[in-house]
Structure formats: structure tokens, C-alpha cells
Amino acid sequence: MDIPYTVEIRPDTGIYNAKVGIWLFLASEVMLFGGLFSAYVLLRVGSLPGEWPHGWLDVRLGALNTVLLALSAITTLLAWAACKTRQFGKFKFFHACTLLLALSFLCVKSYEYHDKWIHYEIKLKDGTFADGHMVENDLKEDYLVIHGRIVTDEKALYDLRAQKDIKLAEVKIPRASIASMQNYSPRHNTFTAIYFTLTGLHALHILGGSIVIFYLWAFGGAMWKTDPERFTNRIEVSGLFWHFVDLVWIFLFPVLYLT
Amino acid sequence: METTVEQFPPFREAGPQHGHDDHGHEHHEPSFWSKYIFSTDHKVIGIQYGFTALCFMLFGFFLMLLMRWQIAHPGLPVPLFGPLLEKIVGPVMAPNGAISPDLYNSFGAMHGTIMVFLGVVPLAFAAFGNYVVPLMIGAPDMAFPRVNMASYHAFFLGGVVMLTSFFIPGGAAQAGWTSYSPLATTIPTDGQAFWLVGMILLITSSLLGAVNFIATIIQLRAPGMTWMRMPWFVWTQFVTAFLLLLAFPPLEAAGLLQLMDNVAHTSFFLPTGLAVGGQLANVSGGGSPLLWQHLFWFLGHPEVYVLILPGMGIVAEIIANNTRKPLWGYKSLVYAVLAVGFLSFIVWAHHMYLTGMGQKIATFFQATTMIISIPSVIILTCLFLSLWGGSIRINTPMLFALGWLPMFGIGGLTGLPLGLAAADLYLHDTYYVIAHFHYVVAPGTIFALFAGIYFWFPKMTGRKMNEFWGRVHFWCSFVFMNLVFMPMFAQGIKGMLRRMSDGGVNYSAARVPGAIDALPGSVMEMNSWIFAAAVALGIAQIPFIINLFWSIKHGEKVGDNPWEATTIDWQTPTPPPHGNFEVEPRIVRGPYEYSAPGHDGGFAPQSEPAATTRNAHH
Numbered sequence: 118m119d120i121p122y123t124v125e126i127r128p129d130t131g132i133y134n135a136k137v138g139i140w141l142f143l144a145s146e147v148m149l150f151g152g153l154f155s156a157y158v159l160l161r162v163g164s165l166p167g168e169w170p171h172g173w174l175d176v177r178l179g180a181l182n183t184v185l186l187a188l189s190a191i192t193t194l195l196a197w198a199a200c201k202t203r204q205f206g207k208f209k210f211f212h213a214c215t216l217l218l219a220l221s222f223l224c225v226k227s228y229e230y231h232d233k234w235i236h237y238e239i240k241l242k243d244g245t246f247a248d249g250h251m252v253e254n255d256l257k258e259d260y261l262v263i264h265g266r267i268v269t270d271e272k273a274l275y276d277l278r279a280q281k282d283i284k285l286a287e288v289k290i291p292r293a294s295i296a297s298m299q300n301y302s303p304r305h306n307t308f309t310a311i312y313f314t315l316t317g318l319h320a321l322h323i324l325g326g327s328i329v330i331f332y333l334w335a336f337g338g339a340m341w342k343t344d345p346e347r348f349t350n351r352i353e354v355s356g357l358f359w360h361f362v363d364l365v366w367i368f369l370f371p372v373l374y375l376t
Numbered sequence: 377m378e379t380t381v382e383q384f385p386p387f388r389e390a391g392p393q394h395g396h397d398d399h400g401h402e403h404h405e406p407s408f409w410s411k412y413i414f415s416t417d418h419k420v421i422g423i424q425y426g427f428t429a430l431c432f433m434l435f436g437f438f439l440m441l442l443m444r445w446q447i448a449h450p451g452l453p454v455p456l457f458g459p460l461l462e463k464i465v466g467p468v469m470a471p472n473g474a475i476s477p478d479l480y481n482s483f484g485a486m487h488g489t490i491m492v493f494l495g496v497v498p499l500a501f502a503a504f505g506n507y508v509v510p511l512m513i514g515a516p517d518m519a520f521p522r523v524n525m526a527s528y529h530a531f532f533l534g535g536v537v538m539l540t541s542f543f544i545p546g547g548a549a550q551a552g553w554t555s556y557s558p559l560a561t562t563i564p565t566d567g568q569a570f571w572l573v574g575m576i577l578l579i580t581s582s583l584l585g586a587v588n589f590i591a592t593i594i595q596l597r598a599p600g601m602t603w604m605r606m607p608w609f610v611w612t613q614f615v616t617a618f619l620l621l622l623a624f625p626p627l628e629a630a631g632l633l634q635l636m637d638n639v640a641h642t643s644f645f646l647p648t649g650l651a652v653g654g655q656l657a658n659v660s661g662g663g664s665p666l667l668w669q670h671l672f673w674f675l676g677h678p679e680v681y682v683l684i685l686p687g688m689g690i691v692a693e694i695i696a697n698n699t700r701k702p703l704w705g706y707k708s709l710v711y712a713v714l715a716v717g718f719l720s721f722i723v724w725a726h727h728m729y730l731t732g733m734g735q736k737i738a739t740f741f742q743a744t745t746m747i748i749s750i751p752s753v754i755i756l757t758c759l760f761l762s763l764w765g766g767s768i769r770i771n772t773p774m775l776f777a778l779g780w781l782p783m784f785g786i787g788g789l790t791g792l793p794l795g796l797a798a799a800d801l802y803l804h805d806t807y808y809v810i811a812h813f814h815y816v817v818a819p820g821t822i823f824a825l826f827a828g829i830y831f832w833f834p835k836m837t838g839r840k841m842n843e844f845w846g847r848v849h850f851w852c853s854f855v856f857m858n859l860v861f862m863p864m865f866a867q868g869i870k871g872m873l874r875r876m877s878d879g880g881v882n883y884s885a886a887r888v889p890g891a892i893d894a895l896p897g898s899v900m901e902m903n904s905w906i907f908a909a910a911v912a913l914g915i916a917q918i919p920f921i922i923n924l925f926w927s928i929k930h931g932e933k934v935g936d937n938p939w940e941a942t943t944i945d946w947q948t949p950t951p952p953p954h955g956n957f958e959v960e961p962r963i964v965r966g967p968y969e970y971s972a973p974g975h976d977g978g979f980a981p982q983s984e985p986a987a988t989t990r991n992a993h994h
Contacts, residue, residue: 118516118517118954118955119516120516120517120519120521120596121516121595121596122595122596127595130594130595132595133595134519134520134591134595134596135520137519137590137591137594137595138519138520138523138587138588138591141586141587141590141591141621142583142587144621144622145583145586145587145621145622145624145625146625148621148622148623148624148625148626149625149626149628149629150629151625151626152625152626152627152628152629152630152671152674153629153632153633155626155670155671156629156630156633156644156667156671159664159666159667159670160644160662160663160664160667163662163664164662165648165662168662302640303636303640303641303642304640304641304642304643304659304660305660306643306660306662307642307643307644307660307662307663310636310640310642310643310644310660311644313640314632314633314636314642314644318632
């Protein structure tokens with residue numbers, strides 16, 4: 118038994134099965150990320166005045182990642198075009214580029230996550246706040262060292278964009294003076310929570326897409342020899358998913374980094 | 377299993393290069409594992425879904441019986457099952473075999489979850505859809521057979537995770553099937569995390585199923601099966617698949633956020649200043665409990681139509697078949713089901729009138745809720761009018777279909793006061809609500825599902841289920857269903873709240889004499905009557921269970937088309953082999969050409985000449 122229209126186009130609908138499938142899947146993905154973006158909007162609108170953070174993320178790194186993904190979208194398209202014109206070598210080259218770009222994206226993302234993870238806000242017993250990256254935190258010592266600054270009002274930590282020339286230095290803090298401390302992990306506040314959730318889910322999509330593309334790249338040779346048309350369809354379908362994941366980032370970047 | 381590859385005309389040149397995929401099973405006798413567990417055949421997957429879902433429904437029913445016992449006799453040990461219960465969930469949750477309030481809460485949450493997500497949806501959508509839809513549209517299988525298998529496996533895994541949560545310390549989720557935050561995050565049990573992981577698996581399963589159904593219906597209709605020649609059942613499954621595809625993801629988003637709240641201690645749904653047990657909770661705050669409710673009900677309301685639409689489709693097929701005349705207003709039915717599907721996305725906040733979300737928003741959702749009743753009434757009216765002037769054949773499937781009509785009518789009409797904000801303020805969270813939605817899904821959907829099982833059983837096995845015991849099953853279920861749910865309207869109107877583990881004792885006139893609006897003795901007495909009716913309802917299912925298994929081997933043998941139906945699911949060999957049709961069917965007319973002049977037996981199958989009898993093409 119063969120399922121009809123797995124490779125060739127059904128005349129009255131003008132499309133093959135897998136392409137219908139991936140578009141439907143992407144529609145549901147739109148609703149998934151749509152739900153999360155709606156959550157972002159509601160949480161941000163509902164936050165207390167002056168408490169929604171600005172400038173917590175490095176725009177340069179975000180822009181770099183945007184460029185990486187935009188380039189990967191181009192190489193994905195070129196890989197598909199190479200399949201269409203039956204140039205397997207070219208396909209191999211372009212999708213190797215896609216995979217390298219995806220890997221670089223994930224590396225940059227990991228660096229950003231790590232940067233947030235070692236970033237602490239420390240409430241001191243005198244009512245001031247120390248804020249910065251952990252430099253030295255030896256539990257045997259009765260002090261810790263951060264690279265950051267001390268502010269008197271917590272509000273100063275929220276809007277970093279409005280403040281010109283913030284001076285950072287190494288600050289030594291006696292443990293006895295600490296009331297509480299919290300790194301910039303998801304539980305820090307609603308912004309870090311939605312930031313980690315949205316970008317984390319997006320990174321999982323990047324990872325999943327990369328695994329599929331890698332599989333087709335590394336083990337697709339057999340199908341290429343026997344049924345190049347079907348293989349080309351697979352590249353097209355996985356490419357559609359990849360473009361969607363890129364598109365999500367095009368929304369994430371301004372929403373999280375620029376506003 | 378019969379070999380059919382050779383007879384089936386290839387839709388495309390099936391060169392040897394394609395020989396890696398969905399066949400390979402036919403050339404040798406498949407092993408037990410590849411035949412029943414890792415099958416990619418839509419019919420096997422349909423039966424897998426159906427069997428699993430029926431088991432879950434029975435389990436969910438038992439949870440309900442335990443809860444009804446607790447409501448009727450608060451604090452007394454459960455008879456027969458008490459010691460077992462204490463052994464399974466521990467002496468903290470079930471001291472001396474009595475149901476503790478915590479256990480009652482987890483039963484309540486899991487009864488709803490199991491019935492909706494593990495019982496009715498898999499049975500109505502996945503089981504009937506999988507088995508019947510490809511047969512009805514003349515397809516050899518679903519568009520993506522392996523995705524179909526993955527869908528069932530994700531569903532099964534989700535069910536396992538849900539059931540496992542009963543055995544962890546703290547027990548299963550206790551925050552209701554709606555899992556409202558912050559309650560869902562602050563109850564000290566990991567059961568909620570299990571619930572969320574289970575839900576994400578079930579959502580994945582529905583997503584894979586929905587993609588598959590829509591792609592199959594768009595792509596694999598046999599030549600001549602135009603959209604307006606599709607049986608109405610296929611339309612209902614088509615719309616249902618879209619609801620699952622687009623409404624479930626926001627709940628998945630919400631589930632991810634709540635999982636973050638529970639596991640990573642974020643505050644998506646936890647407001648600033650949240651106090652738990654008199655202590656300020658150690659959370660950052662800034663979240664919104666309303667957000668959860670919006671995301672939940674954005675799924676929750678379309679979900680209602682996911683439950684009911686396939687049932688409507690089944691009932692419509694059976695009514696057309698047994699009145700021996702075309703469905704009245706086929707086109708109206710098609711447009712109505714599309715309208716219901718679309719409108720179901722913009723009514724969700726009528727579940728939230730009491731949240732203080734604002735009068736303007738309430739007014740909007742009140743208006744859309746009233747509007748959605750129009751296509752629903754069109755559907756019900758068309759089905760009623762289809763009976764007019766028919767020479768109705770009475771058999772078990774038809775009895776269930778006829779029983780469904782007034783039951784769904786009651787369920788739908790009692791929903792109108794709940795859709796109006798002013799009336800809902802009083803009725804919200806009372807037993808009136810329970811009675812209303814159970815009339816829609818219990819005597820409503822489940823009757824339709826029973827009808828479908830009796831109706832398509834001969835296609836699956838080649839034998840009919842026993843007619844006498846089928847009728848016993850129907851009449852007993854019909855009477856006891858009503859005895860269970862009808863009194864709840866009265867209890868609700870008298871102000872009895874749902875989710876009370878003591879069955880309202882602490883608000884009764886006997887406990888607090890002289891209190892305004894205390895529950896009178898007559899209302900409290902109904903609790904024991906309902907319990908008795910529920911037990912009787914359980915006993916009434918025994919003939920069905922025995923009949924189901926007994927008839928597989930011993931039922932009356934019948935031919936390929938015992939109901940003399942027109943749709944082409946009856947034009948296959950019985951049971952349909954891998955690949956379904958021996959020759960590709962060609963569709964030449966609409967789905968309900970009953971009493972057509974010039975055809976033997978007064979009906980004209982959609983495919984003409986008849987696609988096959990068993991030996992036509994050997």
C-alpha cells in the first residue's frame with residue numbers, strides 16, 4: 118500500500134502531503150508562541166510603573182544572533198535550491214553552513230544565559246543594593262566579591278538605558294552585611310522569567326531543527342540516490358520549519374532586547 | 377491479514393525505491409508487536425485509542441463513584457474498596473479507608489482530567505476519527521501513518537504519567553481540572569508537575585493527530601469525493617481537528633509557564649504580596665492569576681466543542697441511516713459546524729464572569745456566547761427535522777442517537793443562563809453548572825459514542841453486538857443518567873456549591889439552623905439518591921462490557937454492509953484490510969442517497985458501481 122501524494126502534487130489542492138502537514142504544524146506553533154507573547158504583553162502591561170526592566174540584555178549580542186539566524190535562513194534556501202537543481206555537493210556545503218550558524222547562535226545564547234546566571238542582586242542590611250557579576254564567592258571566606266556597583270534605590274536597577282555612564286568596579290561585600298541575594302535566574306522577576314522561558318523554548322526549537330537538518334545532511338545520501346524528489350521535499354519541509362524558527366527570533370529580538 | 381497491495385491501483389508509480397516506508401508488514405505475518413503495539417494502520421490505531429480511552433473512562437467513573445460516596449456519606453469509610461484505597465494512597469490520604477478532603481480534591485481534579493483528556497477526546501476524536509474518517513473519504517490510510525502511531529504513543533505516555541501521580545507523596549493534582557493558579561502552585565504536592573507534564577504529552581498527541589486528520593481530509597479524498605459530498609461526520613472531525621490544532625497550543629504555553637512556576641519558582645501566575653498559610657510567599661510576584669484563566673479557557677471552551685462535535689457527527693450518520701432518508705439541511709449543517717468552530721474561539725471568557733475582568737469584556741463575551749447558540753440550534757434542529765416523515769428503524773445505535781437528541785438539548789438550553797453574566801453570578805460554581813455540562817458530555821457525548829460503537833462494531837469485527845442487551849444497556853443508562861444529573865439542577869439552584877468534600881453538610885440547615893439560604897434537608901437528601909443512581913448506572917454498564925467482548929467472537933455474523941448504509945466506509949471488505957479498499961473508490965453522488973428511486977433496496981452507495989464485494993477483483 119502506498120499513501121498517495123507523498124511526493125507528487127495533488128492536482129486539485131496543488132500541494133503534497135508533508136507540506137500541508139508542516140503548514141498546519143506551523144499554524145499551531147504560531148498559537149503556541151502567540152500564547153506566550155500574549156502572556157508577555159499582559160505581564161508587562163500589568164507591572165507596576167517603573168518596574169519593567171529596560172536594557173538588561175546586550176543589544177550587540179542580540180543583533181549578532183539576529184544576523185546569524187538571518188544568514189542561516191539564506192543558506193537554508195540555497196540548500197533547497199541546490200537540491201532542486203540536483204547539485205548534492207552544493208547542498209552539503211550550504212546546509213553545513215546552516216548547522217554552523219545554528220551552533221554559533223546557541224553558543225552566543227549560552228554565553229548570555231551564563232552571564233545572567235552569575236549576575237547577582239544583593240540586598241544589604243543597611244537598605245542599599247549591591248548589583249553585579251560574581252567574581253569571588255569562596256564559602257570559606259566571610260566576604261564575597263562582585264564586579265558591579267552599589268545603589269541606594271532598587272529602582273535604579275530597573276532602567277539601565279536611562280542611566281548614562283554607569284561605573285562598575287570590584288566591590289567586596291562582607292557576608293554579615295547581606296540580607297538576601299538572588300541571581301538573575303528565572304525566579305528573579307517576571308522579566309527574567311519570561312526572557313528565559315521564551316528564549317529557552319526558542320532555543321529548543323533551534324536545537325530540534327538542527328537535529329533534523331543534521332540527520333538529513335549526514336544520512337540523506339541514500340534517499341538522494343534513490344528518490345531525489347522526495348529528499349528535496351524533506352529539505353523544503355524542514356526549511357519551512359527553520360524559517361519559522363527564524364521568524365520567531367525576529368519577534369523576540371525587539372520585544373526582549375530593544376524595548 | 378489479507379494482502380491487498382497488488383489489487384490496489386497505485387496512485388503513483390510505486391518503484392522499488394519507495395519500498396522502505398509503510399509497507400513491508402504485508403509481505404510476512406507481522407509479529408504481535410508490529411501488529412498491535414507499533415502498528416501504523418489507522419484502523420489498529422483507532423482501536424488502540426478506543427480501547428485505552430474506554431479503560432480510562434471506566435477508571436474516571438470509579439473515581440466519581442468514590443466521590444459520590446463521600447458526598448452522600450461524608451467521612452465514612454468507603455465500603456468494599458476502603459482498605460484497598462488506604463493501601464494504595466496511604467493512611468494520610470485515606471485514613472481507615474475514608475476519603476480525606478485532600479484525596480477528594482485530587483479525585484475531583486483527576487476525574488475531570490481523565491474524562492476529558494484521556495476518555496472522551498481520545499474516543500470521540502482519535503478513535504472514531506482514525507477508524508472511520510479514512511474509510512469514509514476513500515483513503516488507503518492516514519496521510520502520515522508513523523506520525524499517527526507517535527500520536528497514540530504520546531497519548532499513552534501522558535496517561536501513564538497522569539496515573540503515576542496518584543502514587544507519589546502528596547498525591548495527584550488537587551487544583552481541579554482547571555488548575556487555577558496560584559492554588560495549583562501553592563498546594564504542596566508534585567502531583568501538579570506530573571499533571572502538567574502529562575498534559576504536555578497529551579497536547580503533543582492531539583497536535584500530531586490534528587495535523588494528520590486535516591492533511592488526510594484535504595489530500596486523500598478519493599476521486600469524486602468533493603467537499604460537499606463528504607459525510608457530515610467527516611466535517612465534524614475536520615472542524616474538531618482545527619480546534620485541537622489551534623486551541624491547544626495556548627494551553628501548552630500556559631502549562632509551560634505554570635511548570636516554570638512550580639519547578640523553577642517563577643511568578644508568572646503569582647501576584648505580588650501572595651501569602652500562603654499566613655506567610656508571605658518567597659516569590660518575586662508580579663504575575664497574574666487572570667492570565668492563567670485566559671490561557672486555560674482559550675483552550676477550555678473550544679475543548680467543549682472538541683468533545684461534542686464528533687458525537688454530533690456520529691448521531692447524524694446514524695439518524696440518516698435509520699430514517700432511510702437524506703439528512704435534512706446538509707448544507708446548513710456544514711456551514712453551522714464551521715460557524716460553531718470559528719465562534720468557539722471567541723467565547724472563552726464566559727467562564728470568567730466572576731473574576732472581575734470588567735463589565736465591557738463580560739458584555740462582549742455574553743454577546744458572542746448567545747450568538748454561538750444559533751449554529752448549535754441549527755444543528756440540533758436539522759437533526760430533529762431529519763426524523764420527520766422517516767420510516768424509522770429502531771435498533772441500539774438509533775436508540776442511543778435518539779436519546780442523545782433531548783439529552784444534548786437539555787445540556788445546551790440549561791447553558792443559556794450560564795452564558796448571561798447576571799444569572800451566572802448566582803449559578804457559578806454550583807451544582808447547576810455540573811449538571812449542565814454533564815448533560816452535554818455524559819448523556820450527550822457519551823451516548824453518541826455508545827451509538828457509534830454499536831454502529832461501527834460490525835465493520836470492525838464482521839459481527840453485530842447483541843441487540844437485546846444493547847437495548848437493556850440503553851434504557852438503564854438513559855434512566856440512571858437522568859436520575860444522577862437531574863437533581864443536581866435543583867441542588868445548584870438551591871445554592872449548593874461544587875468541589876465541597878463534605879457534600880454541603882457544613883452549609884446545611886441541620887448544621888446551621890436559622891442561617892439564611894442554608895441547604896434544606898430535601899436538597900441534602902438528594903445526595904444519597906444520586907449516589908444510588910450512580911451505582912446503578914455503573915451496574916448498567918456491565919451488559920455493555922460483556923456484550924462488547926462476547927460479540928467479538930459470538931455475535932451475529934453479518935455482511936459488509938449490515939445497516940444498508942450509503943457512505944463508503946461500508947463498501948470495504950470486513951474487517952477492512954491494510955489499505956482498506958480493493959479498488960480505488962470513485963465517488964459519484966452525495967452521502968445520503970437513501971430512498972433513491974431506481975436503486976435496489978432503496979439506497980445508493982456513494983461509490984457506483986459498488987467499489988467491491990470481497991471477491992470482485994481476485
